[in-house]
Amino acid sequence: MRYSAWTVFKQGLTGQRGWTPAWRSPDPQSDYDVIIIGGGGHGLATAYYLAKTFGIRRVAVLEKGWIGGGNSGRNTTAIRSNYYYRASAKLYGHSLRLYEGLSRELNYNVMFSQRGMITLAHSPHDIELARRQIGAMRLNGVDTEFVSTAEIARRVPILDVSPEARFPVFGGFMQKRAGTARHDAVVWGYARAADALGVDIIQNCEVTAFRRGADGAVTGVETSRGPIASRRIGVAVAGHSSRLAEMAGFRLPITSYALQAFVSEPLKPVLDTVVLSPATGVYMSQSDKGGLVIGGGLDLYPSYAQRGNMPVIRNVLGAVAAQYPSLGRVRLLRQWAGIVDVVPDSSPIIGASPVPGLFLDCGWGTGGFKAIPVGGTVFAHQLATLTPHPLAAPFSLERFTTGALIDEAAGAGIAH
Amino acid sequence: MLQISCPWCGPRDEIEYRCGGQSHIIRPGPPETVDDDTWGRYLSEKINPRGEHLERWLHAAGCRRWFNVARDTATHRIRAVYHMVEAAPAIGNDGVTL
Numbered sequence: 001m002r003y004s005a006w007t008v009f010k011q012g013l014t015g016q017r018g019w020t021p022a023w024r025s026p027d028p029q030s031d032y033d034v035i036i037i038g039g040g041g042h043g044l045a046t047a048y049y050l051a052k053t054f055g056i057r058r059v060a061v062l063e064k065g066w067i068g069g070g071n072s073g074r075n076t077t078a079i080r081s082n083y084y085y086r087a088s089a090k091l092y093g094h095s096l097r098l099y100e101g102l103s104r105e106l107n108y109n110v111m112f113s114q115r116g117m118i119t120l121a122h123s124p125h126d127i128e129l130a131r132r133q134i135g136a137m138r139l140n141g142v143d144t145e146f147v148s149t150a151e152i153a154r155r156v157p158i159l160d161v162s163p164e165a166r167f168p169v170f171g172g173f174m175q176k177r178a179g180t181a182r183h184d185a186v187v188w189g190y191a192r193a194a195d196a197l198g199v200d201i202i203q204n205c206e207v208t209a210f211r212r213g214a215d216g217a218v219t220g221v222e223t224s225r226g227p228i229a230s231r232r233i234g235v236a237v238a239g240h241s242s243r244l245a246e247m248a249g250f251r252l253p254i255t256s257y258a259l260q261a262f263v264s265e266p267l268k269p270v271l272d273t274v275v276l277s278p279a280t281g282v283y284m285s286q287s288d289k290g291g292l293v294i295g296g297g298l299d300l301y302p303s304y305a306q307r308g309n310m311p312v313i314r315n316v317l318g319a320v321a322a323q324y325p326s327l328g329r330v331r332l333l334r335q336w337a338g339i340v341d342v343v344p345d346s347s348p349i350i351g352a353s354p355v356p357g358l359f360l361d362c363g364w365g366t367g368g369f370k371a372i373p374v375g376g377t378v379f380a381h382q383l384a385t386l387t388p389h390p391l392a393a394p395f396s397l398e399r400f401t402t403g404a405l406i407d408e409a410a411g412a413g414i415a416h
Numbered sequence: 417m418l419q420i421s422c423p424w425c426g427p428r429d430e431i432e433y434r435c436g437g438q439s440h441i442i443r444p445g446p447p448e449t450v451d452d453d454t455w456g457r458y459l460s461e462k463i464n465p466r467g468e469h470l471e472r473w474l475h476a477a478g479c480r481r482w483f484n485v486a487r488d489t490a491t492h493r494i495r496a497v498y499h500m501v502e503a504a505p506a507i508g509n510d511g512v513t514l
Binding site for chain 2: 256300301302303304309310311344
């Protein structure tokens with residue numbers, strides 16, 4: 001069923017009884033050309049591009065819970081490409097371009113809103129770093145510009161920019177094409193589009209072991225819904241990547257941490273952009289429903305518990321109250337945590353694993369949502385052609401042996 | 417809020433501490449015999465278990481000394497605290513430290 005204004009109008013006239021499920025719930029077949037473990041944004045996007053770009057339609061997406069129930073449903077929906085190194089800028093820049101056409105591509109409104117993102121500078125040193133960042137981004141073809149304190153005050157009137165502020169604002173830089181999208185819609189849009197091309201989305205299907213041939217290559221998976229055979233298996237499970245690697249007998253340079261997010265009660269429109277404060281790690285936007293969506297730093301010890309700890313809650317919300325005094329008495333609606341897969345250089349790992357036939361799309365850490373379209377594109381290329389996509393080639397697992405790290409932890413000042 | 421018992425200072429809130437990650441990592445050597453693959457693994461690979469994790473902690477806002485903690489990464493329950501030079505305490509059948 002094609003979605004359009006006319007469909008909505010027609011269904012409105014006929015009692016909304018003609019809507020059909022957006023995707024099937026098939027039982028798993030005995031074998032597939034490609035199995036993708038993880039029914040989040042990356043896994044579903046990979047399945048979609050496998051079917052669309054490469055015509056590989058005998059694809060299963062195995063999800064242990066429900067699709068989009070992991071980090072895809074736990075992020076803060078910010079989309080940007082303000083990275084430092086060229087490889088990252090190209091990768092995330094491509095993702096941003098795909099997001100710009102995604103609603104039309106998927107025939108599903110992902111509510112991508114390019115409301116821009118401002119990164120604040122709180123000291124003369126921050127200004128120097130911002131200038132350096134702007135220079136690097138422009139050289140890499142990412143549009144960005146310096147914004148003055150006056151301009152920030154005009155654009156974000158709730159931000160305390162006074163000289164007496166606990167975190168004074170000296171200026172900042174802005175990526176105007178950055179923005180937010182509706183996280184569920186991205187997942188559901190890819191699921192629906194992949195399903196329409198023949199991909200089987202199998203929920204409540206947890207992978208419990210890998211089947212291996214005599215040569216060590218994967219031949220399939222054992223799941224909670226029985227064995228499924230495939231000689232090409234992609235793993236896109238974010239914070240749980242180490243567990244899948246352990247099943248396959250190798251280790252990854254990944255540590256899993258809880259990253260918290262918060263959403264407030266709905267407010268009248270007070271913030272029409274995304275604001276990041278590097279000093280406090282807090283970033284905030286306002287959803288279309290009016291809730292302030294707030295993110296901060298990691299809980300700084302390894303965790304698989306999908307809830308946050310109190311000290312970080314206090315730090316994040318204390319920073320919000322200090323920087324946005326008028327929000328001091330706003331109540332929170334929800335607080336949650338997702339388990340993010342943090343790599344020493346804060347860049348993703350895309351490509352072959354040490355096990356033949358098993359491929360990795362992981363290590364996106366705290367920034368996986370913005371990379372869903374490009375993650376799907378490059379991982380589908382890897383699974384279909386068995387060679388890395390040019391955009392993904394620098395992000396192989398081998399870089400931890402060769403030393404060719406892409407250190408965005410230092411470059412773009414990612415705090416984790 | 418975790419409460420962690422520093423071996424020297426006793427129980428304190430987690431905000432006084434800093435987690436130093438996986439413990440008991442042994443540096444391969446001698447250096448001239450270590451190939452790139454082994455060195456890369458030593459530098460970057462993590463066990464990262466869902467379950468008990470043996471990790472180093474620093475009492476940053478207290479005595480500023482390091483020690484080991486056996487902590488479950490799914491429940492955050494701390495089973496044991498032990499000194500840097502000690503091996504991890506064994507687990508009994510009932511799941512508690514022997």
